[in-house]
Amino acid sequence: MAELPTFLSARDVGSFAYLTIKDRMPQILTKAIDTLHRHKSEFFEKHGEEGVEAEKKAISLLSKLRNELQTDKPIILLVDKCVDTDIWNQYLEYQQSLLSESDGKPRWFFSSWLFVECYMYRRIHEAIIQSPPIHDFDVFKESKDENFFESQESIAMLCSYLQQLPRPLKDLEENQLKDELFKLLQVSLWGNKCDLSLSGGESSSQKTNVISSLEDLKPFIIVNDMECLWSLLSKCKKTSEKAAVVRVDIVLDNSGFELITDLILADFLLSSELATEIHFHGKMIPWFVSDVTVHDFNWTIEQVKHSNHELMSTCGVNWENYIKIGRWIYHDHIFWTLPHSYCAMPQVASDLYAELQKACLIFFKGDLNYRKLAGDRKWGFTVPFHQALSGFHPAPLCSIRTLKAELQVGLRPGQAEQLMASEPTWLTTGKFGVFQFDGPL
Numbered sequence: 032m033a034e035l036p037t038f039l040s041a042r043d044v045g046s047f048a049y050l051t052i053k054d055r056m057p058q059i060l061t062k063a064i065d066t067l068h069r070h071k072s073e074f075f076e077k078h079g080e081e082g083v084e085a086e087k088k089a090i091s092l093l094s095k096l097r098n099e100l101q102t103d104k105p106i107i108l109l110v111d112k113c114v115d116t117d118i119w120n121q122y123l124e125y126q127q128s129l130l131s132e133s134d135g136k137p138r139w140f141f142s143s144w145l146f147v148e149c150y151m152y153r154r155i156h157e158a159i160i161q162s163p164p165i166h167d168f169d170v171f172k173e174s175k176d177e178n179f180f181e182s183q184e185s186i187a188m189l190c191s192y193l194q195q196l197p198r199p200l201k202d203l204e205e206n207q208l209k210d211e212l213f214k215l216l217q218v219s220l221w222g223n224k225c226d227l228s229l230s231g232g233e234s235s236s237q238k239t240n241v242i243s244s245l246e247d248l249k250p251f252i253i254v255n256d257m258e259c260l261w262s263l264l265s266k267c268k269k270t271s272e273k274a275a276v277v278r279v280d281i282v283l284d285n286s287g288f289e290l291i292t293d294l295i296l297a298d299f300l301l302s303s304e305l306a307t308e309i310h311f312h313g314k315m316i317p318w319f320v321s322d323v324t325v326h327d328f329n330w331t332i333e334q335v336k337h338s339n340h341e342l343m344s345t346c347g348v349n350w351e352n353y354i355k356i357g358r359w360i361y362h363d364h365i366f367w368t369l370p371h372s373y374c375a376m377p378q379v380a381s382d383l384y385a386e387l388q389k390a391c392l393i394f395f396k397g398d399l400n401y402r403k404l405a406g407d408r409k410w411g412f413t414v415p416f417h418q419a420l421s422g423f424h425p426a427p428l429c430s431i432r433t434l435k436a437e438l439q440v441g442l443r444p445g446q447a448e449q450l451m452a453s454e455p456t457w458l459t460t461g462k463f464g465v466f467q468f469d470g471p472l
């Protein structure tokens with residue numbers, strides 16, 4: 032077996048991983064502490080003095096975490112009693128096993144970026160759950176909701192676009208069906224730019240009409256496997272008898288505008304009968320600032336349903352109905368908020384792997400999912416995507432991702448050099464995106 036490339040880490044001083052750990056992650060912790068401060072009176076109103084004490088405790092735990100991070104202290108065991116505590120602590124032991132005597136302990140600026148970044152969010156969760164009665168407070172909810180409210184105009188435009196497509200969609204002429212699918216896939220891709228962990232929690236809402244800007248954004252799609260998606264989905268539709276299930280899974284990323292783009296895509300897949308059921312996978316705990324939890328998922332559909340914009344409200348009513356009749360199914364497995372690369376899923380979460388094997392196609396949204404698909408390793412740019420997946424092939428899958436990390440595979444020879452020459456920050460600003468497919472055709 033060929034030697035695997037090493038992990039992205041802050042050992043590479045000046046790298047995006049290094050700058051994220053040095054600057055952005057402490058900034059995110061500071062914003063979380065500020066959020067707790069700003070909710071002090073709410074905690075008092077709800078829980079009296081106990082609420083104020085809890086706020087103080089959570090802030091002190093987050094301040095301690097920030098100090099450990101900023102002074103590169105050894106990574107410490109989790110002490111809460113959650114379903115995943117033992118798995119996390121076993122993973123910390125695994126990280127220790129990767130190091131030699133002289134390397135010392137796993138620590139922020141030495142261990143793999145993927146591990147320490149995931150660990151930070153899991154420690155934020157530990158700080159909150161150890162501070163009852165505010166143990167179910169989501170320190171990121173405010174910024175996720177703000178992203179939704181600030182994107183209202185773009186959301187209304189997207190809902191109107193979907194509702195005004197010729198109905199019934201299933202009778203659309205094939206070329207038009209493909210054309211509309213490609214448009215909504217691209218809307219879902221560019222929805223991924225709205226990511227609060229990249230912006231350090233600063234607002235990153237969608238202000239423009241995405242549909243009208245798709246043509247201008249096309250040159251920024253540097254791997255485009257949409258034709259593979261079309262041939263797979265249209266083949267599934269043709270070969271499945273009426274009763275058969277054509278299941279598409281969407282491993283979600285960010286709440287707010289991006290979630291809307293994913294729900295619009297899911298609605299289109301169902302209404303066009305390209306799929307017969309959609310399975311969504313969200314996060315069990317608040318994660319990477321903007322990632323979707325079940326509360327965000329349900330809240331968003333509720334907000335859309337009660338919108339005073341008629342066509343938006345129609346979408347929300349339909350979406351609630353899809354859930355009610357079992358055509359949309361929401362899952363949240365603990366694995367998605369562990370630090371493991373996805374090639375470890377068969378060993379660590381065999382039930383989830385078996386679940387994903389039922390899909391005809393799995394969409395993985397966003398940059399963190401891409402990093403976990405490729406193991407957050409320093410692969411060469413022209414390494415085939417199939418190879419970087421290191422055996423993770425539950426079903427045909429497609430990454431829909433804007434680039435926000437120094438990791439990209441499956442490029443043509445010379446393509447990375449060309450991009451570097453024209454845009455030195457091509458890997459990390461979210462300006463470029465991919466539809467990267469793996470699977471039999």
Ligand SMILES: O=P(O)(O)OC[C@@]1(O)O[C@H](CO)[C@@H](O)[C@@H]1O
Nearest residue numbers: 051226228229397398399400435
């Ligand atoms: O998965 P998303 O939401 O597209 O992006 C998440 C993410 O870009 O935020 C971090 C920046 O700190 C990256 O390390 C990580 O990949």
Ligand SMILES: [Mn+2]
Nearest residue numbers: 284285319322
């Ligand atoms: Mn995210």
